[in-house]
Amino acid sequence: MPDWLLIGARSLLFVGVLFVITKLIGKKQISELSFFEYVAGITIGSIAGEIIMGLDNHWASGILSIMIFGLVTLFADILSLKSKSFRDFFEGKGTVFIKDGKILEDNLKKERYSIDDLSSLLRQQKVFKAADVEFAVLEPRGDLSIMLKKENQPLTPKDLNLNLPQEKEPQTVIMDGKILNDPLSVSGKTRKWLNMEVEKLGLTLDNVFLGQIDSYGELTVDVYDDTINVPAPQQRPLLLAMIKKCAADMEIFSLQTDSKKAQQMYEKNAEKLNQVLQKLSPYLK
Known part of the structure; x- marks a missing residue:
C-alpha cells in the first residue's frame, strides 16, 4: 500500500479513536483542563501523531496507549468527585492574590505571577484598579475570580427593592424559514398564531431567518434581508x-x-x- 494511502487510513482511524476517547472523558477535557488533563491531552495527541506518521509502528499499540491515557484520566476525574483530598492534589487549590483590598505579594511569588500578570487578569475582568477589589483568588484552572468592594459593586434591582419578572428561556420557533414544532408547543402557541404574527410584521415565513418567542409570549424575528426594518413588539x-x-x-x-x-x-x-x-x-x- 502506498505511504500516502496508509497515512490517510491511519488518520481517519485515529480521528475516530480520539473522538471516542474525548466523548468518554467528557466535556471537561475540552473546556478547562487540570494539570493532569493538560499533560494527558498533549500525550494522547503526540501518540496519535507518531502512530499516524510512523509507518513502521503498529496501530494496535497506539490505540492501546491512547486508551490507557484516556481511562486513567477518566478514573482520576471520578476519584476527584469522591475525594476532596485527591481533588486538591489532582486539580490543585485556589490561591488568594488579594484579600481585604490588599495584594498578597508572597502568594504572587509562590505562583510565579508578576504584578503585570495580575493587572492583566484584573483588566480581563474589567477592573483597572487593584484598590477596587476586596477579594481575588486564582482558580486551579488559571482564571481569576474577584469580588469588588461594596461601594464599587454595580446596583441591582434587589438593592433598589424592585420586583422584576422572572425571565424564561426564549423558544426558537422559526429557523431558516421553517417552523419548529417542538419549541412552538413548549411556548404554548400554535401554527395559526405564529402565521398571524408573521403576517402582522408584513413578512412571510420564507423571509424569516430566525424567530423566537420570549417569556412574555412575544415574537421577535431576524430576516434574511437586512435592509428590511422589522418593527419591535408593541403589545x-x-x-x-x-x-x-x-x-x-x-x-x-x-x-x-x-x-x-x-x-x-x-x-x-x-x-x-x-x-x-x-x-x-x-x-x-
Missing part, C-alpha cells in the same frame, strides 16, 4: 399606555362630575388602576 407598551389612559380618564371624570357619589366611585377606580400599574409596570416596560 406590552400598548397595554401599559391603555391602563395609564384609563386611570387618567377616571381622575378627570372625578373632577368634572357634580355628584359626590360618582366622584368617589371614579377616585376609587382610579386608585385601583394605579395600584395595578404599580404591579404590572415591571412586566410591561
